[in-house]
Amino acid sequence: MQRPAWSIALICVAVVTASLTDRSTAGDKDGWVAIFNGKDLDGWKISYGGKGNPQNSTWKVVDGVIVGEGEVSHLFSPRDDYVNFEARAEIMISDKGNSGFYFRTKFGPGFPQGYEAQINATHADPVRTGSIYNHVKIFKQLHKPDEWFTYHLKVQGNRIWVTVNGELLYEYVDQAKTHSKGHFAFQQHNLGSVVKIRKLEVKELK
Numbered sequence: 001m002q003r004p005a006w007s008i009a010l011i012c013v014a015v016v017t018a019s020l021t022d023r024s025t026a027g028d029k030d031g032w033v034a035i036f037n038g039k040d041l042d043g044w045k046i047s048y049g050g051k052g053n054p055q056n057s058t059w060k061v062v063d064g065v066i067v068g069e070g071e072v073s074h075l076f077s078p079r080d081d082y083v084n085f086e087a088r089a090e091i092m093i094s095d096k097g098n099s100g101f102y103f104r105t106k107f108g109p110g111f112p113q114g115y116e117a118q119i120n121a122t123h124a125d126p127v128r129t130g131s132i133y134n135h136v137k138i139f140k141q142l143h144k145p146d147e148w149f150t151y152h153l154k155v156q157g158n159r160i161w162v163t164v165n166g167e168l169l170y171e172y173v174d175q176a177k178t179h180s181k182g183h184f185a186f187q188q189h190n191l192g193s194v195v196k197i198r199k200l201e202v203k204e205l206k
Contacts, residue, residue: 031203032088035077035184038064038198043078049110057188066197068099068188076107077184077200084205087184088152090198091119095145097193098123100133102185103153114179116187117153117162119195121145130164136172148198156205 040061048057049072057070068075082104093099098120105114118131118138122145129149130138142164143149152163158174186197 032201033203034199034201035079036066036197036200041066041075045076045078045107046073047076047107047109047112048073056191059188064198066186067194068186068196069194070188071191072111073188074102074112075186075188076105076112080107080183081181082184082202082204083181084156086152086154086203086205087201088150089200090148090150092148092196092198093119093121093129093145094192094194095122096124097121097145097195098125098187098189099193099195100185100187100189101151101153102183102187103155104179104182105185106182107185111187112183112185114182114185115155115160117151119151119187123189123193130162130169132160132162132172135174135178136162136170138169142167154205 041059046059057073059066059068059073059075061067066075087103089101091101100116100119102112102114102116105112115135116133118127118129118133120128121141121143126139127133128138128140129142149165154161158177160172160174162169162172184200186195188195
């Protein structure tokens, strides 16, 4: 399998790992806000995409877990002004499923205009969880389908740190400064795919 071009994405990983770990530990005590309340999707918005019937795409809360399935659609956080932050989510994707954890993204039809942290363990698309779609590609499987895993993103200016299951993968510097602020969003990619989210928290940074 092709391996990612780490040289364009990694900057001082050892130093960043220590820094990110320290901040995460401190954040457990201060500054973290739950975006998903564990009960309902009050304030969230859904955008449908593709040529299918929107009624064939559903987002609902079942036993404290967000469940997305059906045809192409995206679920957007109530707020659209997140800029610099740490965000952490607990996610599950089905076997052969495909989804995305968007950030700094705009609300609108079709596939959102924003950064997408890929969610994919076994889908035919070889770009796996840990990737920032169209920016950094990870081809290694970092978690199994149908099991919970954690995403931890840190975004400061044009710098993005991506951590999966407690392992810092890289720091990416987007020289083009492609997206500056926006919603968080989750993707339902295609029929047969099921994505679940049981926690989404954010700590905004100055």
